[in-house]
Amino acid sequence: MSGAVQAGYAPPTGPDQPTSGRRWVRWLVAATVLWAVLLAVLTWFSIRDDPPTVREQRSLAEAGPVTDRAVGELLAAAGDGGAARLLPDVLRTGCRITPMEDGAALTRGVEVLLPGDDARGLLQRVADRLPASWRAGVETTGDGPVLRADAGEFVAVEGHATGADRVRFTAATGCRPVGDGYRPLAGGGGPETDQATALLRAWGGPAGQVDHVAAACPGGATARTARAESAPAADRPSLADALAAARGGAVGVRATPEVYAWRAAGTSVVAERVDDRIRVTVTTGCDA
Template sequence: MALRVRLLLFVALPLTVLTVLAGAGIAWWRWDAARQPAVSDDIPAMDQAIAGALTAAGDQAAVAISGVLRVATCRIGPVREGGEFSRSADLYTDPGSEDDLISRIAGGLPASWQPRRRAAVGGNAAPMTATIGPGVRLSVRQLGPGWVTARARTGCTGGKQPAGSAPDSTGSPATEVVNGLLSAIAVPPKEVRRHRVTCPQGGSLATLAVLSQPTDSADLTNRLRTRLPGGARLFTSVSNRIAYRDGPVSVIVAASDDNTAVTVRHTTTC
């Protein structure tokens, strides 16, 4: 065999082997990714958990939901990174009513979720936990006076955080309410988000969340009290926040975390 042929074989054979191995590795990676859990598989159970909690709460709180967020990093296997994801809802009631609200939620959930109250900690109402399906946990706990949160959280799973939904179109009832409240404090909107989950009996529960342009966020209750619809239930607050319920509609207006802007959340419940 000529020297040139031997040299070609010496180079070509290892390259062929490497190509085959690389192809097999890619095929295995795709197969392994396809069989791993994905957050998209858990979102229906997360939505069901949040919608169930808010439906059980009834009209005893003004409520708002958030989008799906990646809240922790974890490892699904030796070579694959995953995450834990959550969707949450805020519930605002009168201070002192938090325990009754959590009890109402626990009593209104399906027995198959195994809702149970835990020991109270730090003077707050006893929290509640439940399990929805094989991988989603629901927790409902008090965060502050009149403030309760419901959070549905996955275990370690794959996939990416879902993209946010497009905002409501101009002229919708939610947009008109939000714009009216912002105009009362003379500030335009800056960022707009919409979050939606499916209700247990059909239809949907949707929150329009708006962050204003920088503005003075002081004394929101007195500045906006006259903008409440007739017959709306205003929940008492010890914070710079106004939260009311008008039939199936909840509206929550609060100062941003740094007090330089105002957030308005309009939610149509189940």
């Protein structure tokens, strides 16, 4: 019988005749598995031992205290630049970390009412007083001067004018895993509450609910803001007439029909009309 092979016919390859292509596939699979195991081990060591490189590696529970301290630093740096107060916390849930994972974002803030209109001057003074590690600076943008800084743990700090006589500073975590959640500092029950309700009574209206916000000061103390709002009232005296006696000899910051503010011994008081109500904030700052 001739040993010639007919055209179009391939000689069989049985189990005892492995092809080089099959050997290559087995080596490729083995190398892929080995690489996956090595990558998993390296990732585990990196997560355990290396510092975080993105904010998604730090939960809201871990970033919350950093944000609290950042707000305290901002309040302390504002110093006697005007009548300062802590703003209510803003906690936004439902943001997306990945297409499959929800997160939350915390923003805390400080607002300063200026005695004049030098917003850039206050921004620069605050930038100069913040910790050097924050690398704070003021830059000019199309919307005016903006302070930017990094408080650590991927907490971003910004400051900008919100009007001719107001500057707002914020410390924001960005979207990140919730973890055990954010627990605000307790700030109620201090003299700020009594003073806020007394000022509302002096204006002629009973005080409603009093809300509290607190922040950790650089020196270890706690700054506190009490915020109270009156019931609607169409016929009430002007803020200056009602509150001048309470102000006493304190340094005046603002006196208009809509806003009356002063500062004394580290405490800032702001009373402002909001439609037919009056809103009062009393803040014990870090320098009190």
